Amino acid sequence: MARPGALELTADPTALAPERLLVFEVRGSIQEFAKAVNEIAGLDFIDEEELEGDEGDKAPVAYLLVPDAQAMEQILSSWKRWSAGRLDASKPWAKVFDLLRDLRTWGPDDRLSEEEQTFLEEEIEGRPDNDLILLEVELVFSDKPERAISYEAAVSDSILTYGGRIAHRAYVEDIAYHALLVSLPAVAVRSIVERSPESILGLNAVWHIRPQSLAPSIDIADPVTEPLRPGPVPEKPPILALLDGVPIARHPLLADRLEVLDLFELEPDTPVANRVHGTAMASLIVHGDRNRLEAPLPRRILALPVMGWDGRDEGLPKDRLIIDVMYRALYALHGPESIAPSVLIVNMSLGNRKRPFHGQMSPWGRLLDRLAWRFGVLFLVSAGNATDAFTVPAFAGSMEFEGADGTARARGVLSALNDKIAERRLISPAETLNGLTVGAANVDAVPAHERRTVGINVEPYPEHRMSNPSSRVGPGFARSIKPDFLMPGSREHLRIRASGGNMSVAPAGVARAFGLKVAAPPVDGNEATERYTNGTSAATALGSRTCHRIHDALEDAYGESFTALPRHRRAVLLKALMVHPARWPESSALLIRETLGPSDPKQHVRQKDNVRRFLGYGVLDPDDAVACAADRATFWAVGMLPSEQSAVVEIPIPTCIGGQARPHGLWATLAWFTPVQPGRRSYRSVRLNLLDPDHLATLAMKPAPAQPDHNQVRRGTVLSRRWEGNRAPAVTENMTVRLVVQRELDQGTPIDDPVPYGLAVTLSMPGVNEVYNQVRQRLTPRQRIR
Structure with a gap:
C-alpha cells in the first residue's frame, strides 16, 4: 500500500500530474469520506468544505495524487477486489471504498x-x-x-x-x-x-x-433622445477600470469622463452603432441609473476594451484565448510597467456563458484570485444571467398565473427556479474567492407613470425584494456565499411562452417600464441618446459605482490617513464596506424558507443555505452604503495579519444606549485577500475568523437569526456577522467591546506572508440620535469612525 503521508487529496486537480491522479466519486457523507481517508493515509486532511458538492450537482468528486505507479496499481487492485466482493471489510481501504460510487484513473471522461x-x-x-x-x-x-x-x-x-x-x-x-x-x-x-x-x-x-469562451450579451430598449446636461469635468486620476466592450467615448454623457486604453486595437473595427455593452456599463458607473438623476463620479474612469465587433456580434475576441486577453489587460494596468497605478477597483460585467460553475475553479477565476492578491485590486464580477424559459408547474395556465396573488405567484416561480438550480449556476469567473460577485435584485427607479405601460408581461415578485429570475445563483467554490450581494438590476418581468398543462415563462428582457436608464448608441443621427438595460452586468456596474462612492467618502473624511494606506489595505477595506450594509429582506428570506424548506425548524442551516443561494449576504442599498446617521456609528480598521496571529479591535460603547429597552445591534464584516494554490490540498490558503465579541450578555445581544449560518460565512474571504437585542443594555462609563480577528492555521503549505484584512463595524440603536456624537467624542486619533 502507498506509504502514509505520500498521498495528496484535493478538490481542484489543476497543475497535478494526471498520470498519478485517481478520481473518487463519493456517495453519502463527504465528512465520512474525509475521515476515512485521513485515518488510513495519515493525512493532515483538507477541510471537507473544500471537497463538498452541492445539491443538484453530481456526486462530490475528489482527486488523489499518488506518489508513483506502484501505489496507483495497489489502490486500483484493491478497488477491483472490493467491487467483486473479495476484499476483507476489515482492510484499511475498505471503509473508503464503501463510501464511493466509482474510483478510476484520470482519463477521457x-x-x-x-x-x-x-x-x-x-x-x-x-x-x-x-x-x-x-x-x-x-x-x-x-x-x-x-x-x-x-x-x-x-x-x-x-x-x-x-x-x-x-x-x-x-x-x-x-x-x-x-x-x-x-x-x-x-x-x-x-x-x-x-x-x-x-x-x-x-x-x-x-x-x-x-x-470557445462566449460573453453574455445585454438588452437595450426604448430609445430616449432628451437633451442631456453633463456636469463639470473631473480632473483626478482614475481609481476604477472598466474591462468591457468599446464605449462611445464622445457620447454627451461620457465625453471627458473616460480615459480609453485600446490595448487590443478593438476600437477602429467596432462601429459606433454597435458599442452597446461598454457604453451602458460606463454610463452606469459614471452616472448610475439615469432615472435617479444622481451626481456623476468626481473622477474619470479608465475603460480598457476587451470586447469588440466581429461583424455579427459584440463579444470577446475570436482569435485569442480570453485568459490571455485578461492577463495582458490586468498586467498593463498593474504590472511592472503599470499605466494606471491609481486604479484600485476593476469592474468586470462579463463572463463566459459557456462555463457554468460546478465545483472546480476556472482559469479565469484563478487569474482574478491570483492578481487580486498580488496587486491589491478589488474585482467586482457579475454572477451571469440565465434567460432560458422554464416551466412553472404550480399553475395550470397563463390565466391562473396572471390572476394569482403576489405571494402565490412568487412561491410558484421560486419553486420552479429551484427545480432548475443546477442549470442556473454562476458563470466563470463569478466563483472568484478574492473578488466580489454581484447578483441582480428586482429593484429600479422607473417612475410610476412609466410602470403602468408594462403591457402583457407579469411581475414574478410584486411584494418582495428578490434576485431576478434571470440572475444566476450560488453557491461558489467550496460552497462559499455567492453572489456576495445583490444590486439593482431592474424589476424584471416574465413573458409567458406556453400555456396549458405545461406552462412555461421566460425573462421578458428589458423595457422602459422595468429597466435602468443608460447612455446608448445614436438613433437617427441624434448623439444624445439613452435607452434601458438590466441584468447582472448592470447590477455589477452599479456595485462598482457604489464602491467608488465609498472610496470618495473615506477620502473626503480622512484625507491622507486613508489615501496613504497601502493599496492592499484600501482594497480589502472597500471589500468589507461593500458587503457590510447588505441585508436579507425579512419577507424575502421568509418566502424562501417557507417555499423551499426544509420544514423542520431544526434544519435551519439548510434553510439558510437556500436563502443565501438566491440572496447572498443580502440586497445592498447604494445610498445606505455611503450615508451617515445620527443613531449609528460605523468604524473601520485595516491591518496585516501574520501566520497564526490575531488582532484586537476595541469598540467604544456610548452611554446613551444604556438602560433603553429598544432594538439595537452590532454588526461586523471582515474581508481579506488570500493567496491561492492551484492543485494543492487547499486552494484557499488562508482563513480568517471573527470571534464573538465580549460583553454580549451585558449589551443584551445575541446572534441575529436573519443572517447566514456562521459555518457558511467561513468558506470564502468575506465574513459578516450580526448581533442584536431588544432588552436594555447595561453600559458603564468608558465601556468598550473587544472584537478579535484571528488567522487560523494555514491550509496546505504554510504561507509566510502576512495577509491584508479590512474590518467594518456598526453600532446602532434606531431613534437614539446621540450614538454618533458620543462615540465620536470617545475616539482617539488612531481609531476611525465614518
Whole structure:
C-alpha cells in the first residue's frame, strides 16, 4: 500500500500530474469520506468544505495524487477486489471504498464534461464536416519548459493531422494554465463529442476541452433622445477600470469622463452603432441609473476594451484565448510597467456563458484570485444571467398565473427556479474567492407613470425584494456565499411562452417600464441618446459605482490617513464596506424558507443555505452604503495579519444606549485577500475568523437569526456577522467591546506572508440620535469612525 503521508487529496486537480491522479466519486457523507481517508493515509486532511458538492450537482468528486505507479496499481487492485466482493471489510481501504460510487484513473471522461459536450453538440448541429469550429484545449500544465513544449507539440501535431490549425496559445505560470485556441473541422469535433479515444480527447497531454469562451450579451430598449446636461469635468486620476466592450467615448454623457486604453486595437473595427455593452456599463458607473438623476463620479474612469465587433456580434475576441486577453489587460494596468497605478477597483460585467460553475475553479477565476492578491485590486464580477424559459408547474395556465396573488405567484416561480438550480449556476469567473460577485435584485427607479405601460408581461415578485429570475445563483467554490450581494438590476418581468398543462415563462428582457436608464448608441443621427438595460452586468456596474462612492467618502473624511494606506489595505477595506450594509429582506428570506424548506425548524442551516443561494449576504442599498446617521456609528480598521496571529479591535460603547429597552445591534464584516494554490490540498490558503465579541450578555445581544449560518460565512474571504437585542443594555462609563480577528492555521503549505484584512463595524440603536456624537467624542486619533 502507498506509504502514509505520500498521498495528496484535493478538490481542484489543476497543475497535478494526471498520470498519478485517481478520481473518487463519493456517495453519502463527504465528512465520512474525509475521515476515512485521513485515518488510513495519515493525512493532515483538507477541510471537507473544500471537497463538498452541492445539491443538484453530481456526486462530490475528489482527486488523489499518488506518489508513483506502484501505489496507483495497489489502490486500483484493491478497488477491483472490493467491487467483486473479495476484499476483507476489515482492510484499511475498505471503509473508503464503501463510501464511493466509482474510483478510476484520470482519463477521457474527465477531459470533457457532459455540459460542455452538450454545448459542442449544439455547435456542430447541421454544420458541414469541413466547417471549422473554435475550441479551447487546456493542456496538462508543467512548470518544466521542455515538458510543456512536448505537451504542446503532441497536441499541435494531432490538430494539424485532423486538418485544423492553432489560432492562439497561452502559458500563464501564475495560475498553472497552458492552453491552445484551435480551429477544428466539424467532423473532428464530432468525434470528440462521441468521446472517441482516437480523437484528441484521447491524448494524455490534454487536460480539458471546452467550447470557445462566449460573453453574455445585454438588452437595450426604448430609445430616449432628451437633451442631456453633463456636469463639470473631473480632473483626478482614475481609481476604477472598466474591462468591457468599446464605449462611445464622445457620447454627451461620457465625453471627458473616460480615459480609453485600446490595448487590443478593438476600437477602429467596432462601429459606433454597435458599442452597446461598454457604453451602458460606463454610463452606469459614471452616472448610475439615469432615472435617479444622481451626481456623476468626481473622477474619470479608465475603460480598457476587451470586447469588440466581429461583424455579427459584440463579444470577446475570436482569435485569442480570453485568459490571455485578461492577463495582458490586468498586467498593463498593474504590472511592472503599470499605466494606471491609481486604479484600485476593476469592474468586470462579463463572463463566459459557456462555463457554468460546478465545483472546480476556472482559469479565469484563478487569474482574478491570483492578481487580486498580488496587486491589491478589488474585482467586482457579475454572477451571469440565465434567460432560458422554464416551466412553472404550480399553475395550470397563463390565466391562473396572471390572476394569482403576489405571494402565490412568487412561491410558484421560486419553486420552479429551484427545480432548475443546477442549470442556473454562476458563470466563470463569478466563483472568484478574492473578488466580489454581484447578483441582480428586482429593484429600479422607473417612475410610476412609466410602470403602468408594462403591457402583457407579469411581475414574478410584486411584494418582495428578490434576485431576478434571470440572475444566476450560488453557491461558489467550496460552497462559499455567492453572489456576495445583490444590486439593482431592474424589476424584471416574465413573458409567458406556453400555456396549458405545461406552462412555461421566460425573462421578458428589458423595457422602459422595468429597466435602468443608460447612455446608448445614436438613433437617427441624434448623439444624445439613452435607452434601458438590466441584468447582472448592470447590477455589477452599479456595485462598482457604489464602491467608488465609498472610496470618495473615506477620502473626503480622512484625507491622507486613508489615501496613504497601502493599496492592499484600501482594497480589502472597500471589500468589507461593500458587503457590510447588505441585508436579507425579512419577507424575502421568509418566502424562501417557507417555499423551499426544509420544514423542520431544526434544519435551519439548510434553510439558510437556500436563502443565501438566491440572496447572498443580502440586497445592498447604494445610498445606505455611503450615508451617515445620527443613531449609528460605523468604524473601520485595516491591518496585516501574520501566520497564526490575531488582532484586537476595541469598540467604544456610548452611554446613551444604556438602560433603553429598544432594538439595537452590532454588526461586523471582515474581508481579506488570500493567496491561492492551484492543485494543492487547499486552494484557499488562508482563513480568517471573527470571534464573538465580549460583553454580549451585558449589551443584551445575541446572534441575529436573519443572517447566514456562521459555518457558511467561513468558506470564502468575506465574513459578516450580526448581533442584536431588544432588552436594555447595561453600559458603564468608558465601556468598550473587544472584537478579535484571528488567522487560523494555514491550509496546505504554510504561507509566510502576512495577509491584508479590512474590518467594518456598526453600532446602532434606531431613534437614539446621540450614538454618533458620543462615540465620536470617545475616539482617539488612531481609531476611525465614518
